[in-house]
Amino acid sequence: MTRQSFTERSFLAKNPSVLWFILILAVFTLGVTVLSEAYGVAFLSTSFVKTLGKTLCLCLVALAMDLIWGYAGILSLGHMAFFALGGYMLGMWLMYARTEEIVVAALAQGGLPATPEEVRQGIAVQIFGVVGASELPAIWAFAHSFWAQMALVVLVPGGLALVFGWLAFRSRVTGVYLSILTQAMTLALALYLFQNDSGLRGNNGLSGLQNLPGLSDASQDAVSMWFFWGSALALGLGYVLLSWVVSGKFGSVIRAIRDDEQRVRFLGYSVEGYKLFVFTLTAVIAAIAGALYYPQAGIINPAELAPIASIYLAVWVAIGGRGRLYGAVIGAAFVSLLSSWFTGGRAPSVPLGFYTVNWVDWWLVLLGLSFVLVTLFAPKGIGGLFDLWQGLRGPDRKGAPLGPDDGALMEKEARE
Amino acid sequence: MSALLEVSGVSVSFDGFRAINNLSFSIGPAELRAIIGPNGAGKTTFMDIVTGKTRPDSGAVTFGERSVSLLSMSEAQIARAGIGRKFQRPTVFEDQTVAENLTMALKAHRAPWRVLFWREGAVDRARVEALAAEVGLADALPRKSGELSHGQKQWLEIGMLLAQEPRLLLVDEPAAGMTLAEREHTTQLLVEMAKTRAVVVVEHDMDFVRRLDCKVTVLHEGAVLAEGSLDHVTKNQQVIEVYLGRG
Numbered sequence: 256m257t258r259q260s261f262t263e264r265s266f267l268a269k270n271p272s273v274l275w276f277i278l279i280l281a282v283f284t285l286g287v288t289v290l291s292e293a294y295g296v297a298f299l300s301t302s303f304v305k306t307l308g309k310t311l312c313l314c315l316v317a318l319a320m321d322l323i324w325g326y327a328g329i330l331s332l333g334h335m336a337f338f339a340l341g342g343y344m345l346g347m348w349l350m351y352a353r354t355e356e357i358v359v360a361a362l363a364q365g366g367l368p369a370t371p372e373e374v375r376q377g378i379a380v381q382i383f384g385v386v387g388a389s390e391l392p393a394i395w396a397f398a399h400s401f402w403a404q405m406a407l408v409v410l411v412p413g414g415l416a417l418v419f420g421w422l423a424f425r426s427r428v429t430g431v432y433l434s435i436l437t438q439a440m441t442l443a444l445a446l447y448l449f450q451n452d453s454g455l456r457g458n459n460g461l462s463g464l465q466n467l468p469g470l471s472d473a474s475q476d477a478v479s480m481w482f483f484w485g486s487a488l489a490l491g492l493g494y495v496l497l498s499w500v501v502s503g504k505f506g507s508v509i510r511a512i513r514d515d516e517q518r519v520r521f522l523g524y525s526v527e528g529y530k531l532f533v534f535t536l537t538a539v540i541a542a543i544a545g546a547l548y549y550p551q552a553g554i555i556n557p558a559e560l561a562p563i564a565s566i567y568l569a570v571w572v573a574i575g576g577r578g579r580l581y582g583a584v585i586g587a588a589f590v591s592l593l594s595s596w597f598t599g600g601r602a603p604s605v606p607l608g609f610y611t612v613n614w615v616d617w618w619l620v621l622l623g624l625s626f627v628l629v630t631l632f633a634p635k636g637i638g639g640l641f642d643l644w645q646g647l648r649g650p651d652r653k654g655a656p657l658g659p660d661d662g663a664l665m666e667k668e669a670r671e
Numbered sequence: 672m673s674a675l676l677e678v679s680g681v682s683v684s685f686d687g688f689r690a691i692n693n694l695s696f697s698i699g700p701a702e703l704r705a706i707i708g709p710n711g712a713g714k715t716t717f718m719d720i721v722t723g724k725t726r727p728d729s730g731a732v733t734f735g736e737r738s739v740s741l742l743s744m745s746e747a748q749i750a751r752a753g754i755g756r757k758f759q760r761p762t763v764f765e766d767q768t769v770a771e772n773l774t775m776a777l778k779a780h781r782a783p784w785r786v787l788f789w790r791e792g793a794v795d796r797a798r799v800e801a802l803a804a805e806v807g808l809a810d811a812l813p814r815k816s817g818e819l820s821h822g823q824k825q826w827l828e829i830g831m832l833l834a835q836e837p838r839l840l841l842v843d844e845p846a847a848g849m850t851l852a853e854r855e856h857t858t859q860l861l862v863e864m865a866k867t868r869a870v871v872v873v874e875h876d877m878d879f880v881r882r883l884d885c886k887v888t889v890l891h892e893g894a895v896l897a898e899g900s901l902d903h904v905t906k907n908q909q910v911i912e913v914y915l916g917r918g
Contacts (some may be wrong), residue, residue: 505787509769511764520764521722523750523781525837533782 271496272581277491283425284487291483293476304479304593305551310588311486312548313571315493317587318580319516319537319544325507325577327533330430333419333437335564336444341542342559343448344411346461347395349550350406352468354381356451363379368584385459387568392454408546409539424527424534429516438562448557460556464549476659482541482551489547490584493540497580500536509533510578548597570626574637583618585637594618674755675700675869676839677738681730682721682893688714691727700838703865704899705880706873708890709913714873715830717757717890718841719818722756723749735837737811751781754838759844761824765817769808769827772816773799776831782845798834806830807856822853841881846879858882 262382267274287307290298299307316338323329358377361367369377379391397403423436449515451457467478497617500506509529511519516578549555556607568587575586629636675696675731683691683748691713700702708714719725721732723746732741734752740865741749752754763772777795780786806826811819816827818918825845832840845861861883874880879889880901887904891913897904904910 379784498788503787504789504791505777505783507767508766508786510766511775514764514766516764517746518758518764519725520746521746521750521756522776522831524786525745525747525781525783530784 270498272579273495276581276584280487280491280494281514284484287483288480291476291480293474293480295331301479302643304483308479308483308486308549308551310591311483311490312544312551313546313591314487314584314587315490316541316568317571317575317583318356318490318497319540320572320585321577321580322501322509322540323533323537324569324572324578325583326513327509327530329530330434330569331437331537332434332562332565332569333441334537335568336560337538337541338342338417338545339413339555339564340415340444340557341408341545342555343460343461344404344542345457345546346410346464346549346555347398347455348401349464349466349468350382350461351378351395351398352401353466354378355464356471356562357381357595367414382472383456385456386450386451394454394506405546408542412542413535413539416535420531420534424530427527432504434483438565441560441562441565444524445557445560445562448560452615455557455611458556458558460554460559464555465549465553467552470623478549482547486547486551490545493544494584497540501580505595569589570622573626574629576636577634579638579641581641589637590622596620597621673700673736674698675702675735676721677731677733678689678717678721679731681727681732681773683716683720683727691720693729694890694894696888697871698839700869701865701867701884703862703870703885704872705883705885705887706871706890707877707880707887708896711892712890714890715843716893718756718871720842721749721839722746722754724744739844750835750837753836753838755832755835755840757828757832757840757842757845759847761782761821761828763816763827763831765815765825766799767802767816768813769816769819770799770829772811773802773830773834774906776834778834778836781805791823802830802834805833806860822849823847825849825853825857826860827905829857837868840864840871842870842872844874844876845872846874853909854879854882877905 273572287299287304289295290319291304293297316334320331320334323331323334343395354638355374357380358374358381359369360375375391376389382388383389383391388539398409419437419440423433428436447453448455451459455461465475465478467473470478481669501509508519511522512524512526512529519526567590570588571590573582573586574590575584576582597614600615602614602618635642674697676698678694678696681691681694682689694713694717697733704859706714706717716725720727721741723741723744726742733748734741734754735741739752741752741754744752753899767775774791774795777798779789779795800812801811806829808819808823808827808830811823816824819827829842829845832842837881842861845857849857858879861870861872872880872883874883878885884901886899887901888898889904889910891909896913897907897910
């Protein structure tokens with residue numbers, strides 16, 4: 256008994272949630288496939304399959320948020336910016352390649368074969384006519400190459416996170432100040448992208464992303480399923496990767512940083528290095544999730560980077576349960592699906608006689624209220640139900656403070 | 672015997688208040704030393720300076736045979752160089768098990784990438800078990816350290832310090848809040864540790880210092896007031912005034 260808890264047992268034996276998660280995800284994916292229009296009995300509409308696929312991407316970004324917030328205690332309000340940047344990077348290739356097809360087809364009708372210069376000019380006018388420009392901005396230099404843009408999906412958000420994180424963590428900005436700083440970064444990025452000369456079509460954003468270049472014959476029914484499978488695969492891999500990251504000594508160290516970073520320094524660990532590592536890793540995961548999300552949404556614009564999006568992300572993770580990976584997934588899936596049900600106008604209004612509660616307006620109030628209630632009365636979130644089920648109890652801290660960082664705050668509050 | 676840690680002419684002030692005033696101190700590679708002094712004498716600030724938490728305004732702090740200056744190093748670098756610190760209030764990671772706490776402290780590569788791919792081998796496991804046995808926590812390895820008693824947490828922290836294999840240990844009031852039996856055990860641990868490394872114990876409790884039976888440095892208003900055996904310093908007129916005169 257004494258030795259068993261930390262002696263050699265396989266990764267899966269130590270992390271039973273991984274097997275369960277993969278099993279449930281596989282059954283879910285299979286179920287949706289069987290019920291889809293493209294490959295099954297057409298019970299689920301293609302738009303609903305897209306909603307489910309997008310939800311899987313949101314679950315993936317919630318996993319990243321849980322690692323940075325739930326485990327490392329850094330409340331980042333910028334991860335949806337990395338998510339959107341990932342979407343923009345892949346969106347550039349989708350839009351460019353798709354427009355290229357259209358332009359080439361149009362020019363072919365003119366009789367003479369089009370020169371590359373004419374094609375390039377045609378693409379520029381097609382994409383940028385809407386913001387009054389006729390030249391491709393320099394940042395579109397690699398837009399013709401799928402692999403280059405795929406690399407940028409990782410490099411641009413990862414690079415931004417690396418530089419921003421290095422500056423912020425090196426100055427030992429922590430807690431709520433760091434949250435404000437990340438939020439400012441998000442807002443600045445959104446405001447920049449809203450400009451017409453930002454090179455990414457201003458507030459029009461990128462559109463038509465649901466059409467895959469070179470596959471114009473494929474129906475959206477099939478494309479939606481491909482992206483659904485891709486999203487499910489990414490979520491499964493992300494879950495295994497992050498479970499592995501948090502399971503070993505690395506996980507111990509980042510949880511220790513959350514609870515008392517000064518003590519971790521005296522153990523000889525460079526706290527700033529660990530924070531930067533986690534910040535960048537989660538930014539890259541968020542970007543990959545975004546690159547899978549926006550082709551399913553079909554459109555991306557700077558409103559996606561609004562700070563509120565990142566706050567929603569924090570709310571999902573808090574409601575699902577911080578500090579456990581499946582909690583983040585449950586929170587993101589549950590709250591985002593419920594949200595689209597309420598705001599989609601399908602929830603029945605509640606007539607009170609003197610006033611009718613219209614859920615499209617009142618959903619946000621309900622969400623805010625649940626967030627406050629969960630924070631105050633169930634800091635472990637929905638994931639805490641699994642503890643009740645297993646009869647586990649947290650350690651009695653006898654009122655000892657958990658540490659100076661805000662990541663530890665809620666458990667402390669819960670005891671008060 | 673050359674000194675392991677050499678603090679010379681160090682001063683630091685906070686908002687005009689001189690917490691440390693031209694302090695000089697040195698300790699050899701295998702020595703037990705007690706630092707005593709009334710409240711506000713600068714005991715904690717002294718430890719903060721050595722561990723890199725506070726930067727002195729002037730003076731030099733050097734460590735090791737090659738006399739490396741600690742002043743330009745971060746807390747983590749100083750810890751890696753071989754200086755361990757135990758806080759007054761036990762600071763272990765309460766949400767994690769005793770085994771996890773000890774494993775984290777084990778001497779090993781500290782860079783994120785190395786830690787990410789680090790997996791526990793038989794040697795590490797044996798080391799963790801030996802350390803736990805040494806501090807009397809062999810049966811508590813799978814327990815969350817938040818569940819331990821106050822004294823057990825102190826020992827766990829000492830175990831974590833041993834796991835770091837430091838050459839110099841700074842221990843802040845190790846006996847505070849301990850029962851008599853626990854104090855006995857702690858004394859043994861400290862004396863044992865000082866056989867192979869330098870140990871500096873900051874303590875209020877004269878009785879505990881007497882048990883340690885080692886050289887004593889008396890701090891007062893940020894400077895060394897007296898140094899020598901406990902009997903020697905307690906006969907010192909200035910020390911008597913500082914301790915008794917101020918009530």
